[in-house]
Amino acid sequence: MRSPEKRYLRPAACIAGAVLAMLTLPFAAPARADTYPSRPITVIVPYPAGGGTDIVARTLTGLLEKELGVPINVINKAGGGGIPGQTAIAHAKPDGYTIGVIASDISVYKAQGLADLTYKDMTPIGQTNELASGVSVIEGSPYKTIQELVAGIKAHPGQLKATGASPGVNWHIAFSGLMLGLGLDPSTVTWVPTQGGTAGHLDVAAGNSTFSTASLAEGRALIEAKKLRPLAVMAKERLQLFPDVPTLKESLGIDWTFALWHGVVGPKGLPDELMNRLSAAVEKVATSEAFRKPLEERGFSLVYRDPAAFRAFMASDLAEMERIFVELDKMKQQ
Amino acid sequence: MDKFIAALDLVAQPETLVTLVGASFFGFAIGCLPGLTATMAVALLVPMTFFMSPIAAITSIVAASAMAIFAGDIPGALLRMPGTPASAAYVDDAYEMTKRGEAGVVIASNATFSALGGVFGTIVLILAAPTLADFALDFSAFEFFWLGALGLSCAVFVAGSNLVKGLTSLMLGLLIATVGMDYTTGHPRFTFGNVNLLEGVSFIPGLIGMFALPEILRSLLSPGSVGTVAQVTARDAWRKTWDAGKRYWSRALCGSVLGTLVGALPGGGADTAAWISYAGAKKMSREPEKWGKGHIEGIVAGSSANNAALSGAWIPAIVFAIPGDTITAIGIGVLYLKGVNPGPTVFINNGELFYAVFIVFILANLMMFPLGWLAIRIARLVLRVPRDLILPALLVLSVTGAYAIDNDLFGVWILLALGLTAYLMEENGFPIAPMVLGMVLGKIVEQNFMQALISTNGNVLGLFGRPIAAVLGGITLLVWAIPLLRWGWSRLRPAHATPRAAIED
Numbered sequence: 001m002r003s004p005e006k007r008y009l010r011p012a013a014c015i016a017g018a019v020l021a022m023l024t025l026p027f028a029a030p031a032r033a034d035t036y037p038s039r040p041i042t043v044i045v046p047y048p049a050g051g052g053t054d055i056v057a058r059t060l061t062g063l064l065e066k067e068l069g070v071p072i073n074v075i076n077k078a079g080g081g082g083i084p085g086q087t088a089i090a091h092a093k094p095d096g097y098t099i100g101v102i103a104s105d106i107s108v109y110k111a112q113g114l115a116d117l118t119y120k121d122m123t124p125i126g127q128t129n130e131l132a133s134g135v136s137v138i139e140g141s142p143y144k145t146i147q148e149l150v151a152g153i154k155a156h157p158g159q160l161k162a163t164g165a166s167p168g169v170n171w172h173i174a175f176s177g178l179m180l181g182l183g184l185d186p187s188t189v190t191w192v193p194t195q196g197g198t199a200g201h202l203d204v205a206a207g208n209s210t211f212s213t214a215s216l217a218e219g220r221a222l223i224e225a226k227k228l229r230p231l232a233v234m235a236k237e238r239l240q241l242f243p244d245v246p247t248l249k250e251s252l253g254i255d256w257t258f259a260l261w262h263g264v265v266g267p268k269g270l271p272d273e274l275m276n277r278l279s280a281a282v283e284k285v286a287t288s289e290a291f292r293k294p295l296e297e298r299g300f301s302l303v304y305r306d307p308a309a310f311r312a313f314m315a316s317d318l319a320e321m322e323r324i325f326v327e328l329d330k331m332k333q334q
Numbered sequence: 335m336d337k338f339i340a341a342l343d344l345v346a347q348p349e350t351l352v353t354l355v356g357a358s359f360f361g362f363a364i365g366c367l368p369g370l371t372a373t374m375a376v377a378l379l380v381p382m383t384f385f386m387s388p389i390a391a392i393t394s395i396v397a398a399s400a401m402a403i404f405a406g407d408i409p410g411a412l413l414r415m416p417g418t419p420a421s422a423a424y425v426d427d428a429y430e431m432t433k434r435g436e437a438g439v440v441i442a443s444n445a446t447f448s449a450l451g452g453v454f455g456t457i458v459l460i461l462a463a464p465t466l467a468d469f470a471l472d473f474s475a476f477e478f479f480w481l482g483a484l485g486l487s488c489a490v491f492v493a494g495s496n497l498v499k500g501l502t503s504l505m506l507g508l509l510i511a512t513v514g515m516d517y518t519t520g521h522p523r524f525t526f527g528n529v530n531l532l533e534g535v536s537f538i539p540g541l542i543g544m545f546a547l548p549e550i551l552r553s554l555l556s557p558g559s560v561g562t563v564a565q566v567t568a569r570d571a572w573r574k575t576w577d578a579g580k581r582y583w584s585r586a587l588c589g590s591v592l593g594t595l596v597g598a599l600p601g602g603g604a605d606t607a608a609w610i611s612y613a614g615a616k617k618m619s620r621e622p623e624k625w626g627k628g629h630i631e632g633i634v635a636g637s638s639a640n641n642a643a644l645s646g647a648w649i650p651a652i653v654f655a656i657p658g659d660t661i662t663a664i665g666i667g668v669l670y671l672k673g674v675n676p677g678p679t680v681f682i683n684n685g686e687l688f689y690a691v692f693i694v695f696i697l698a699n700l701m702m703f704p705l706g707w708l709a710i711r712i713a714r715l716v717l718r719v720p721r722d723l724i725l726p727a728l729l730v731l732s733v734t735g736a737y738a739i740d741n742d743l744f745g746v747w748i749l750l751a752l753g754l755t756a757y758l759m760e761e762n763g764f765p766i767a768p769m770v771l772g773m774v775l776g777k778i779v780e781q782n783f784m785q786a787l788i789s790t791n792g793n794v795l796g797l798f799g800r801p802i803a804a805v806l807g808g809i810t811l812l813v814w815a816i817p818l819l820r821w822g823w824s825r826l827r828p829a830h831a832t833p834r835a836a837i838e839d
Contacts, residue, residue: 048660048740049377055667058381076377079536079740081515083529112520115529161789168520192475192789193518195781198656202600206474207800208789221655221677227471297670 036096036274040071044092044100046085048078052298056129056262057101059294060285067281081105083115090121092267096274099125099266104170104259107317111325112168119314123270126282127263127305127313129295132235133174134216134245136228138204141211146232146251149211150182157188164200164214166193168325171200174234174258175213176324178248181256185331201228215260216242217299234258241299261303261317263310279307341689344389345697353390354397354694358701361398362709365405368415368542368728368735372402372604372644373660380664388672389690395668396691397698399661400452403604403644404702407444407637408709411437412716413728415546420604420643422541422770423492423612424636430628435564437717438571438710439578443630444637445706446575447586451638452699454590455597455645459652460692467653470598475785476797480806481599482779485606486771487813488613494626494765503764506755507772510535511780518784530744537773539736539745540752544770546732547753548760550725565717568710578630585615585631586638593639597646603659604640604647606778609771611639626767645695652676652688 043061047053054076061072077085082105089100102122109115135146143149153160164171172191179186189210194200197214204212205219205227212219213234220241222228230245234257238247248254264282266275285291286304295302305313344350357379364375375398383391406418407428414429416422428440458466486504493500513524514534525531566574579586589611596607615635616625625632647658648665655676657663669676674687716724736749756766790796798804 049374049380049664051663054377055380059384062381062384075741077741079533079742079744080529081532083532084740084742084744087529114522114532166515166517166520172520190788190791192785193520193781194785195517199600202471202656203474203785205471207472208474208476221653221675224675224677225654227654294671297673297675298667 036277037068037070039097040073041068041096042073042075042098044085044089044098045074045076046078046082046089046100046102047076049076052131052260052300053101053103053262055298056295056300059291060101060128060264060282063285063288063290064281067285068278081109081114083109083117086117086122087115089265090117090267094123094267094269094271096266096270096278099264099278101128101262102265104261104317107314107321108168108173108325110318111322118318119265119311121268122265123268123275124307124310124314125264125266125270125275125279126286126307127261127303127310128282128286128291129300130259130261130303131215131217131300132233132239132257132259133171133213134219134230134234134242135178135211135213135232136201136204136216136219136223136230137211138207139226139229141229143211143231144229146246146248149231150252152210153179153184153189158190160211161190161192161209162211162213163192163194163203163209164197164212166195167191170258170260171197171212171214173321173324176328177256177258178213178234178254180324180327181248181254182252186328187331204228215299216245220299235301239301240296259301261313262300263305263314275307337685337689340686341693344686344690345693347387347389349387349390350393350690350694353386353393354697354701357394357397358401358698358705361401362405362705364398365402365417366408366709368409368413368417368546368731370735370738371418371538372399372406372420373664374738375399375402376661376664380668383668383671388674389687389694391668391672392665392674392691393694393698395661395665396694397701399665400448400641400644400695400698401701401705403640404444404448404637405705405709407448408441408713410545411440411444412713413546413724414549415728415732416541418604419538419541419774420608420640421636422545422605423608423767424632425545426626426767427629427632430626431630431633432717434628436566436571436574436628437713438566438568439574439630440633441706441709441713442568442571442575443578443633445702445709446579447589447634447638448641449699449702450586451590451593451640451642452645452702453696454587454638455594455642456692456695456699458594459645459649459695463649463653466598467650470600470650470656471654472802473599474800475782475789476800476803477806478599479779479782479786479797480803480810482775482782484806484810484813485610485775486779487810488610489768489771491613491616492609492626492765492767492771494767496763499764500768503759503766504768504772506759507769508776509772510540510752510769511773511776517781518788530742534777535752535773536739536745536748538739539748540773541770542732542735543749543751543753544756544766546728547749548757548766550729550732551757553721553725565714568707571710578634582631582634585635588615588618589635589638590642593642594646594649596639597643597658598649600650600656600658604643605774607643607646608636608640609774612636641699648695 045054045057065072077088092098109117137143162175176186192209197218200212200214201219203209216230219228233239233245292302361375364370376395379394403420406421410416410421410425411428411432416425431440489504515532516523592611593607612632616622647662650656651662655666736745739745798807
């Protein structure tokens, strides 16, 4: 790199070189399955550095680099509720060199009327993990179990307050689904909007809202400090981090579950050979101990789904979100 | 004591010390570059922490963020372009001093008072973390609303000589803060269907635009050079800083206390702390007329507050895993990753590790002195480069920074739009500081107000319904009422009150 010639580069030579480089660039590494991957891969994260999706992506790509044998660059294309970043993934060239890590927000854009973007604009590569919703109250609360809380909601319509997200966003959908599952009108509980799950837990811990439907993982230290009391988790099975906290099915007998999820996708039209190569690598990493440990410490549950199962899951998730929004709209109009 | 010695042993490991120095230089470089924030410095370090011991991993985060916040002052002083949002409050004073040839004094003061603030915050963290964290936990939307309202009242003190123009600028800032998804209803507001505006007008590209672009335009229109002014020597710079310290030690102390408290509240941050400290110190100052024209007092108050806030933010982070800002949010992630789970029991379970973290906090803050010395050397070089060469580079740097925040071209449009607006405003005598304050606090005030009102079913008196909220609300109303009462008094007793009012104003 430090050759003496460098100092004598003439502008004309530079331009000629640049033009040559640009001309050859499209042919530099044709995405052929037998040689793929032969150059660095870009992973787009549609959320800011340091957030939940980013942690998943950076843990995953660190291990994926070894599996695929090429460097992986993580790019945070954040802002806009994740829409610009997820759109960039959908519109990337399907050559296997640009993929992305997405989150469950993609299932609500259409229902909320924010964007037409859905899972159909992507090629699923593999789901990696989820973060289940929970129900928690302040430690001194009169509601000691989820059954008592539900009895309280029924006995005092319009007096209890719930929190955890802004309306129409993840933990509010968890709350709405819980109420609809119980056959109750969600508007009989005042929804206090907060910016994110941790802020919701704080609002409960400060003695304002009655309960929060944000994930228990986001309030783990508050629970361990005996500031919050977890009542239930909205998952199919109990969580490893909170083995004493019952599921909704066990405690209330309803089927409603809700979790945020993350997964790896490519742009629409990603050739099968490339997708198979990627999904094999993602499967190996996503089911490895090296991936499991740091993520479980953060409170995520590892849930791996292969491309076909991931596609089916995203389809049912989208339908479920649309159902909730339609029911909420109906309630509003009554 | 045993734990303390064990902690010293942990810190004295070569790996820890090498990480401390390496991360400090890294944070310093990132902070110096406008648009690259302390948060970004920390996020870039995360993949590297996977391969470090727990103490080295935490060291890297602490050292890089502390240094980035300090280094953010440097481009502010040299080019009037705050490197991080936390440096915006006192950037005008810093730049005016540079024009007088006192760039070295500014940087030496930034280093000294940043270090003092940081060490103060750390001492509070060591002595009172569990108590303060418990106190911070009592803060909900009601209390945050009043704090935000109190912060907005500070606009009066940074409004400049013409109050009407200052308030116009503040309103513009508040208007910009309303763009984006309305958190209380989930509906987009003033986004004109553009998804890039869903999360509001991106703050950092806007900030770079508002400070850097007017300066670039002005220099193009009326060429002149800072480089022609003889700059003070490094020795003089430190001597003058010592003098400033002797004269304004109480400002540094107030800034440190205020910074630590604001930092400890989840949702407060280094930038809010610096603004409130700057405005508060101006109100208390004996020579408020000098402020904004190159007065060291504001720099003392601001730089001590923002670094104290950085340490303060670790209080709820370590005790309850509640991030006070984005930096501690990432830090908490690293703690979990290393199996050191934050919580009230960390002091018992991981005693020596946490004492080691505290020692690292102090060492990282002391690193500011050698790096400050280095920065003064660099500054002399930078200021000697002709403006014609610096300005294009500055423009490239600004655009890159605006792009890099979200890796999206939209940031560049925000930079250009707000930059041109700021230029037109300044040319017509509208100060931009109140606008920045409005953008910082607008969302905090609005969201907490709505959250509180929804909680009380629309009962405004409910804003006083909690003890701390009632006290804060009372103070805020008093701050608003005093000028009114004084005005009324002067109307009733014109003969006696007029000379007094003239002095006060």
